[in-house]
Amino acid sequence: MTETVKLRSLRSAEKRRPSLFWVLATLILPLWSLMARYRFTPASKLPQSGPFIIAPNHFSELDPIAMGAAVWHLGRAPRFMAKASLFKVPVLGALMRSTGQIPVERTGAIPSRDGKNPMGAAAQLIEQEAAVVVYPEGTLTRDPGLWPMRGKSGAVRLALESGVPLIPAAHWGTEKLMPRYAKRIRPFPRKTIEVAIGEPLDLSKFKDRTLDQQTINEATSLLMDAITALLAELRGEEPPAERWDPSKHQQSETGRF
Numbered sequence: 001m002t003e004t005v006k007l008r009s010l011r012s013a014e015k016r017r018p019s020l021f022w023v024l025a026t027l028i029l030p031l032w033s034l035m036a037r038y039r040f041t042p043a044s045k046l047p048q049s050g051p052f053i054i055a056p057n058h059f060s061e062l063d064p065i066a067m068g069a070a071v072w073h074l075g076r077a078p079r080f081m082a083k084a085s086l087f088k089v090p091v092l093g094a095l096m097r098s099t100g101q102i103p104v105e106r107t108g109a110i111p112s113r114d115g116k117n118p119m120g121a122a123a124q125l126i127e128q129e130a131a132v133v134v135y136p137e138g139t140l141t142r143d144p145g146l147w148p149m150r151g152k153s154g155a156v157r158l159a160l161e162s163g164v165p166l167i168p169a170a171h172w173g174t175e176k177l178m179p180r181y182a183k184r185i186r187p188f189p190r191k192t193i194e195v196a197i198g199e200p201l202d203l204s205k206f207k208d209r210t211l212d213q214q215t216i217n218e219a220t221s222l223l224m225d226a227i228t229a230l231l232a233e234l235r236g237e238e239p240p241a242e243r244w245d246p247s248k249h250q251q252s253e254t255g256r257f
Contacts, residue, residue, distance in 0.1 A: 021077045021099060032069055035177060035187040041233070044197035046074045047165070051126045052200070055155040056169040057227050058135045059146040062178045062185070066171055067133055070195045076131040081154065100130060126162055134158065136223055140180055142251050143244035148231065150245045151224040153216045156203075160211055160219065165200040168223060170230035181256055196230040 046052070056067050064080060071078040084103040087093040096103075126132075136151040143149045159166035173193035178185045201223055209215045228239045246253055 021072075024099070025072060028065070029069060029072070032065060034190065035185070036066070036069075036173070036191050036193050038070060038073060039192055039194045040070075040074075041194075041196040044074070044195055046071065046076050046131065046167070046197060048075050049129065050165075051129045051131070051162075052165040052167055053132050053134055053155055053159055054167045054169050054197075055134050055136045055223055055227065056171060057141070057148045057231055058137050058139070059141050059180055060174040060178050061140070061181075062174045063135075063171070064133070066174045066193050067169070070171065070193075071131060071133065074197070078133050079130050080133045081135075100128070102132065126164055132158075136220065136227070139254055141244065142246045142249070143240070145240065146175060146180065147239050147244065148224055148228050150243055151220045153220055156219040156223055157211070157216060159201070160203060160206055160216075166203065166223065167200050168198040168226035168230060169196065170198075170227055170234055171195045172231060172234040194234045196234050198226055198230050201226060 046054070054067075054071065056063070060066075064082075068078040068080070079100050079102065081102045082096060087096055087101075087103045134155040136155040137149055138152045138154070141147065141149045155166060158164070171193055173191055176186065176191045203219060203222075206215055206219050224243060228243070232239050
């Protein structure tokens, strides 16, 4: 059961450091707050120091703003893994680079600055003790009921290879602001976005295993189960017995369907 909580002004060391995030928060959060209020589950919290990966569900184009604001309210500055093509857009690309966002090719490769180490860019953020948001579905869910669909390996692989905590998360409510693939935002009346942050995923059983496809698939399924359980708690509904798989429904893995 969720409960409305007063948003605390959490001030981690990361948030106390002057940065472009201060400017973005000053410009974006007041406007966003006119459209959305947050309701966190009582157990929702994030580490106030050190790196971690947070993996939420994805069903609206506004999800990155919703989750970014949630992470900021909980005391950390969010970084995202975003399509590499976005970094080529004038102004937007410069803004994303200056705030430490991570470019990701559609294949899932994470390029480094020198182009040699596929984990280089992410490793740099980990060294900076950053909070990285990774959408394990890779795109908006294809599930008709907006439940999490089959996950991709990026978040789990990054966690297993780096040893950084992987935290499942779920949110519900942005679909009322902007339904999946809608062309307009519906800002009024003000919407409530419910957020549940889970405990770091226990990946200890994979520690000494070879990171082959079977291991990655098993760990990814574990992550998607955790995200789905959090979302079911927020929605007060039972999720589908079988997770949606686009390939079984002749749907593309990327773009609109």
